[in-house]
Amino acid sequence: MTTTGASAELSVSPATAEELRKMDAYWRACNYLCVGMLYLLENPLLREPLKAEHIKNRLLGHWGSDPGQTFTWVHLNRLIKKYDLDMIYIAGPGHGAPATLSNSYLEGVYSEVYPEKSEDVAGLQRFFKQFSFPGGIGSHCTPETPGSIHEGGELGYSLSHGFGAAFDNPDLIVTVVVGDGEAETGPLATSWHANKFLNPKTDGAVLPILHLNGYKIANPTILARISPEELESLFRGYGWTPYVVEGDDPAKMHVLMAEVLEKCVTEIRDIQAKARAEGATVVRPRWPMIILRTPKGWTCPKELDGHKLEGSWRAHQMPIMDPKTNPDHLKLVESWMRSYKPEELFDESGKLIPELREMAPSGTRRISGNPHANGGELRKPLDLPRFQDYGLKVEEPGQTEVSSTDTLGHFLRDVVRKNMTSFRVFGPDETASNKLDAIYEASGKRWLAEMEASDADGGNLSIDGRVMEMLSEHTLEGWFEGYVLTGRHGFFSSYEAFVHIIDSMFNQHAKWLEKSKLELRWRAPISSINLLITSLVWRQDHNGFTHQDPGFLDVVTNKSPEVTRIYLPPDANCLLSVADHCLRSVDYINVIVADKAPHLQYLNMDEAVKHCTKGIGIWDFASSDAGADPDVILACAGDIPTSEALAAVAILRERCPELKIRFINVVDLFRLMPEHAHPHGLSDQEFDGLFTTDKPVIFNFHAYPSLIHKLTYKRKNHANFHVRGYKEKGNINTPLELAILNQVDRFNLAIDVIDRVPGLMTTAAHTREWLKDEITDSVNYAHENGIDRPEIRNWKWPAGSDKS
């Protein structure tokens, strides 16, 4: 392997020979700690000969990318000190935590956060033992890792997290090491394009380092096995300027890396200076990036039992698996560890020697101690306008149709205006489609790719835009997470069916939040992820079956109740109240379900706030049980199910006037869970007070009906719960027709009531027949005319109903 790259242009090393010598020593200290974590239970500094009993019983961890990452970190330290850089580091390679952990320990941050892991022999032994050990920490950068905002469990999001961190942090440089395995994932492959959304004037910089380690678990990586020309061409095509650092001789590599990193940092600073000069016109720059090609498991033994080790997939996890039982291999581990010369690196007490300690920056300039990586510390609450000021006047319930998301858009517009450097809106090309376009009055869509003259006519593109749109839910969610993890705020709207694209990202972030919130006091609370799910299953007139999937809520309910919230506001005022609450909250993932199409409005602002505060409640205007014993409970959650349930009540009032109906609306879905299972859960007493213990409950639900059963199966009256919801029936349908197919429509609900209230089947037999006919007529009309019957489209709640 040869040492090539961008060095031709760089003749003089920016680092002195003495600096390079010390950097190499520091690097050896890092690598020593990495191997120590992987193997040692005792004898952390090898002050006695290594014995089998010093080795952990079960060897679990990854060596492969560690040395390349520690190498990078050591070189970053030099530049941080030289230029007083504000830098965080994101470790893309999944299981390379030892690299981050070792640096955190050497910088002293680890011992500050976890005093038991002190900077001495005893502390080091505990530091080694806990790694990948029961009751200890994981082998990727879990939330427990100081300096990290990026968990490497699932792969693919390092670069989008990095961009999220850099947005609106003009003085921050985010170094992102991208693993060449991770680079094969779809989310990572498209996230290189994020450079079209970064403004060099007001955003920070992202310095990606593609770590061409060469191998995944058991295979070569694609990018390591294409020609240098293709590789360079690919990154130029993505809009970057690639610099190659390649080789395996540490001495040469130190020189080269120092040169190239110096060049990259200088270029970054030049780009920024140019963009920030007075009167400068901001254009998309070609940011630098580095392709770092080092052998997998660099500096481990070259061979094991005749097989290539260094530079092979065999060095991905534990290069040597059996030192505990194989004396020769135990010797090999020992000589490998001693090759780093720990005796030169640590003093008698076990602490890194001062000469090396001073190679690292100090205080908050230490990468692992940078406050951006514990963003809650920097977080300031949003400056929120009074949401009540955006409310609709609702004199009487159910008389006017408005798009709730349009109303929300006006509120969000002013949230943007008042928080122009700490709040962003995310959406995959759908902000306008989702009726949030009022936001454009405050700020356009971020765009640093080419503009054309015609964009001026309604394109709403802007190099300063606060709205982030790219047709990649993965990238958006990654940006959003990176943005809140570094202390800012945001709001994401997405088509309901396709929010499943980020199921896995949701899972991972929920896990990160749960650990951070419940177990890591030192991690300050961060803003919630606020996810508006719209373009709902019930309004897919032309998109049809593929766009009908309300199942994200099922995924959400599997995660910890400590970090998950689901709201289904029935109208615009409730949506405003919920959104305001979510934007103020911390450490949650708030999922809000609200349709974008016009819908009837029910509650005035006071009522909406009260209703949302309770999260569930009886709607008196729609109830006819006069607060006493009802014959039946009609419950609903979701805007469309609510309007159909109300229409059913109107039908029943007219045709079965003696029927006592209690109408319950649920905004906060977790109210339904038992009190012990979720912090928002109603007590059994409260629940029984609402739903009774013996009356039939017809529950009209937005999503899959089984979810309501999942939440309520422990309740006394559960056997009487009859839930309607989406049951995977649909195609190209009018709204009413789709409701009918899934029996969430007014007619089927009224039939449900008739079928379940004792005695009603007899007295209301005629009504039941009429309802059946209405269903047939409705479908026929839709198939003939392509739209619903006018009396359905124009339906309103009967005017003059008692609302108090």
Add this chain to the structure above:
Amino acid sequence: MTTTGASAELSVSPATAEELRKMDAYWRACNYLCVGMLYLLENPLLREPLKAEHIKNRLLGHWGSDPGQTFTWVHLNRLIKKYDLDMIYIAGPGHGAPATLSNSYLEGVYSEVYPEKSEDVAGLQRFFKQFSFPGGIGSHCTPETPGSIHEGGELGYSLSHGFGAAFDNPDLIVTVVVGDGEAETGPLATSWHANKFLNPKTDGAVLPILHLNGYKIANPTILARISPEELESLFRGYGWTPYVVEGDDPAKMHVLMAEVLEKCVTEIRDIQAKARAEGATVVRPRWPMIILRTPKGWTCPKELDGHKLEGSWRAHQMPIMDPKTNPDHLKLVESWMRSYKPEELFDESGKLIPELREMAPSGTRRISGNPHANGGELRKPLDLPRFQDYGLKVEEPGQTEVSSTDTLGHFLRDVVRKNMTSFRVFGPDETASNKLDAIYEASGKRWLAEMEASDADGGNLSIDGRVMEMLSEHTLEGWFEGYVLTGRHGFFSSYEAFVHIIDSMFNQHAKWLEKSKLELRWRAPISSINLLITSLVWRQDHNGFTHQDPGFLDVVTNKSPEVTRIYLPPDANCLLSVADHCLRSVDYINVIVADKAPHLQYLNMDEAVKHCTKGIGIWDFASSDAGADPDVILACAGDIPTSEALAAVAILRERCPELKIRFINVVDLFRLMPEHAHPHGLSDQEFDGLFTTDKPVIFNFHAYPSLIHKLTYKRKNHANFHVRGYKEKGNINTPLELAILNQVDRFNLAIDVIDRVPGLMTTAAHTREWLKDEITDSVNYAHENGIDRPEIRNWKWPAGSDKS
């Protein structure tokens, strides 16, 4: 805009002027039909002046990419005829179905499949009306679309579907039109690398056409707004040879497209001829691809009300929204439609004139009639070895530990051997990690990127490999879907937590299958998607919390019971039986959950086959109720929950010998559902016979406990169901410790029994205390030693137990 591209090298048009004239006419016919679908309810050939009442009531559909796609199709037809090509077409742009539909109609295929949509005026009127109309068809290529294997609802998978179709179809060319919106998604962005997995000798070709339409719903696209140099560099970096066809003048564009397509097809044929020549060494070629830059909504009116229309995002959906109410706009729609000169294109009866009809290929060479796009027609059942031959000898239950997936690997190895051109195995770098590496004895991992000398030592790479590994679950699932949709077979193994990455793809394929199976008799059944979920939640010793998510099953249970199956085989022989069943099945998505680590084995092959055939059953060897009334039912589903449940039985047998336990194991999860809700559901009688109607049931489940409640809440004995499963508690834990945290371990299960069987709390109080101590001791031991206690690690079912 100028017409540029690769034309410099091409001086003579391969198509004659007469051909080009006719192709343009054919194109106009396509475009006319597209607009007709979007707008017309009546008057399909404009044989009378267009009136408001001829326009649909609700206008829903997309024009934007239609003309560019029809343009492409017309040019493909010329080459199919010229070279007798076998070609299918995949429409990436989400809502561009009119392009495919119009061609299918003009080729006569649509009328063959749907005789009511005949090739005459009345049929054309019905063809127009049904489009994006209630009770009709969608505005993207739904399963109802002849010639399509790719639904455009969600975006991102066109290219991976295309490669899946091309694998092992050496004479097939798959033309994939990639939308520039879709190109921004992660899955699409990485799928360009699929060219490193295509063998030009034995696979067909994929010809990608990136359609630079310029706009998404409301934004420009990234790839349309980078420099030509970057764009070309990007695709060269991805390993393709890009050819540009750019312009807006149809006459010039026809010449250019004919030249470039001719060149691409010639290159493809040359590459293949070279690779297939005797003695040729196969290397990865640089396949051609086309960048087709045409105005969005090409050929629609240039402007509307002073706003740019053609070439703008305003032409994405319906370019003119209100012709029904705006007479000027009605006139504009009419003049637009008449600009295609329908009177020159269709004869008196309403059929395409013969001169144009002959421009299309005939029979199975018609793209929309190509049998590969109805792959079930070509499908041949797998040649399967006797799975029983791979079974384990199990003399007595629970005495030996074996990795079930390792056993499966040997069976799959021979499935590969016997089906070397119709069966592939898919996995994200995990085939070996998941213990399926016996397959490499039959065939290696497909790899056409560079090879190195050291790969020979255990790399298992091969240009002919039948194992497809890339670190992108999206790409793998896309390949697999494309492969089965064109009539072949496969098997996918994935880490459990990260199968959520393809939740959305699962949803979309399930919807495709349901429609195809239940509503489209003409679509022949295709092989099932077989998905082995392994590296399970319960064995994440070092991966920890991020790798613990068994929630994919919740996603699966939301989809139609007609197409979903879930199996949790408890041991290797059951896994073999289940796998054999799945490989023979059609039109399902089979999800198999089985761990890769060594586990105790229970059933001999006969017992396993019987057990799996029933899908649920009492295990007599573990039961002590002698077929009579039990005190308690201990049920389980999943290999790890099964072994813990058995260990609990062993404890209880010894310490509470009088207790009558019935032990039930569930393989086929949907057995639990009500008979009316799933074809596999047990009748209430059968269910009650197993679970009784009044005895406590302790159910030890592999995944989230609520799923069992979701499936069983309607059963009589549900109130007595006490389900244990994963409850989102974990970190770095030994297997036993993790089980304890979630209470699926033997000790907690025994406590559950004691707490729930009436009277046992008193007599077994001492045992209960002992169990509590065991739990504490177990966790302490793990934290001290990093492994579980030997008596747990080496636990076996008590030898000599009655097994009959």
